[in-house]
Amino acid sequence: MDREILRRLEKLNQLQLTEQEKEAFLAFYAKQENEMDVLNSINTDETERMVHVMPILTVVREDKVIKKYSREDLQKGAPETTEGYWQVPRLVE
Amino acid sequence: MATKYETVIGLEVHIELATESKIFCSCSAKFGGEQNDHVCPACCGMPGMLPVVNKHVVDLGMTAGMMLNCDINRVTTFDKKSYYYPDLPGSYQTTQWFSPVAVNGTVRINTSKGEKDIRIKQIHMEEDAGKLVHDDWTNTTFVDFNRTSVPLIEIVSQPDLSSAEEVVAYLERLRSLLRFAKVSECRMEQGSMRCDVNLSVRPEGSNVLGVRTEMKNMNSISAIERAIEYETARHIDAIENGTEELVQETRRWDDIKGKSFAMRNKETAGDYRYFPDPNVMPVCIDDEWFDGIKASLPEFPEVKKDKYITELGLGEYDADLLTESRALCDVFEEAYAECGMAKEAANWIISNCMKVLNRKQLTADMLDINGKALGQLIKLVADGKVGNANARKILDEMFENDIEPEKYAEENGFIVSNDTSKIQDVINAVVAADQKSVADFKSGKEKALMALFGKCMKELKGNCDPQILREMLLKTIQ
Structure with missing residues (x-):
């Protein structure tokens, strides 16, 4: 992790970090990198891929429509709505 | 001698699945509806909501895989694709990256040059994004989550296609097979079949791929054909005449202008930072489930x-x-x-x-x-x-x-009655009322008989054997 990668992540995540936050992230990732080095040193050629940390599978549901919520309820906490739409700042020109 | 070029095309085809409800929640997956009417806390990305997989989506994913001769991954998993845009409220799309439902298939197409097998790299299940309406007046965006989490499969081909004709044949074949298996209606005009074209051009015989562009926004098969022809010519022109520098990018097709325009720099796979979705456990397809789908194939x-x-x-x-x-x-x-x-x-x-x-x-x-x-x-x-x-x-x-x-x-009185006395009564009444047609017929005007016949049939409300009516009518007026 260096400043260039951090800048790239900042852009991809649409974030603006303060100088203090950047320092904190760099310090945090420096620690993680050591952990990663340990993991990378392990030979996993013969190891089956672990698909989930818990040895459980998903449950599935039947394809049935259930309507439980009204639009008005869902939009109660929205900062801005217009004619049933959520209204958000425009991201692209 | 002028260099000959070949076009290398791979397709990513999104198919909206024919389900009643969404992929991870029970909201309606129906096209249209009032804005934000088919939504719930899960598909509008409220914190703490957990997805539950719709079984029928997996059924249809498997069906598509089997129709396209794929291997089915018996343990298939969902992953998060990081994506910051308001049409997906969770800031990621739940899709399949590490273990898609189906891999390594083939689709056989027929073109003027004969048969060809197009290899399918994978079919993965994923959620669709919502709809955005940009408002110039307020410089804001209106968001409709009705389409968010509507189930899709994405069919990714290998770059085996080399002309617009082959692409059209491939898409028509996909549409036919998937409609037949009731996987989707595959209606491009409604967006239930969408296609992105990855295209590059190289000198014939070369094994080095040229610069690849991805084209979006074609909403009919004929538009795809036009877009491929335009883009191929643009690449060749850039290579031969240096008219522009070709860069790896996503382009938007404008069918009215007949041109493609750069959209944005193409993200690489790494930029999406795929990682296993911890909220959706692996889906295990047991023998009974697998065999049931196989037996249901048309x-x-x-x-x-x-x-x-x-x-x-x-x-x-x-x-x-x-x-x-x-x-x-x-x-x-x-x-x-x-x-x-x-x-x-x-x-x-x-x-x-x-x-x-x-x-x-x-x-x-x-x-x-x-x-x-x-x-x-x-x-x-x-x-x-x-x-x-x-x-x-x-x-x-x-x-x-x-x-x-x-x-x-x-x-409703539609049963043909061959009650001859009733037919004769109707004939007598019609003949008595239209003596002119009778006289015309007798003087050799064959058409007059048809006029009388029509009137009788109308009176009988069509419930009479035409042959019997004709014979009785002739007998009466002769």
Whole structure:
């Protein structure tokens, strides 16, 4: 992790970090990198891929429509709505 | 000598699955509706909401995989694709990256150059994004989450296609197979089939790929054809004449202008930072589930077509029309099983049923009438019990309600009556009232007989054997 990668992540995540936050992230990732080095040193050629940390599978549901919520309820906490739409700042020109 | 070029094309085709509800919640997956009417806390990304997989999505993902000769991953998993844009409120798309439902398939296409197998890299299940409406006046964006989490599969081909003709053949083949298996309606105009084209150009015989661009926003197969032709010419022009520098990018096709325009720099796979979605556990497809889907697969359209021609004696034209749609085949087969008259059953579907569908602005895939009842109706006509005009009225009713044709014909007075005394009474009345036509006929005007015949048939409400009426009418006026 260096400043260039951090800048790239900042852009991809649409974030603006303060100088203090950047320092904190760099310090945090420096620690993680050591952990990663340990993991990378392990030979996993013969190891089956672990698909989930818990040895459980998903449950599935039947394809049935259930309507439980009204639009008005869902939009109660929205900062801005217009004619049933959520209204958000425009991201692209 | 001028360099010859070859085009290398790979396609990413998104297909909206024919389910009632969304992929991870129970909201309706129906197209349209009032804005934000098909939403719940899960599909609008409220914190703490957990996804629950719709079984039918996996059914259809497997079905698509089997129809395209893929291997099915018996443990298939979902992953998060980081994506910061307001049409997906969770800031990620739940998709499949590490273990997609189906891999390594093939689709055989037919073109003017013969048959060719196009390899399928993978089919993965994922959620669709919502709809954004940008408002210039307020410089804000309106968000509609109705389409968010509507289930999709993405079919990724290997770069095996080399011309617009091959792409069209491939897409038509995909559409035919997936409609047949009832995976999707595949309607490009409604967005239930969308296609991104990855294209590059290289000197013929070279094994180094050229700069690849990805094109989006084509909403018909003919638009895709035009876009490929334009983009191929643009690449060749850039290579030969240096008109512009080719860069790896996503481009938007403008069908009205007939040109493609750069959209944004293409993200690389790494930028999406895929990682296993901890909220969705792996889906394990056991033998019973797998075998059930395998047993439910339909015959391929060409197998049916061959059977219709060789076993049922239909002409190639009729067989082609019927096998364009699974719905037509289903109704045809049920009707034939009931009446035993293949040619008549085909004619009724191709002419009368299609007329009703056109009038109702429905597609062939939407033919939803009881095939057994259609077979009974065909028998009533063949036995002379119901006239053609009344039979068409009964067919109209069959599009609205599940009726028994014979009972309906009886209740509505559509059964042909060969009660000769009643027919004679009608003839006598018509002849007495229209002596001019009688005189015209006697003076050699054959058409006058048709006028009298028509009037009698109208009085009898079509419920008379035309041959009997004609004979009795002639006898009366001669």
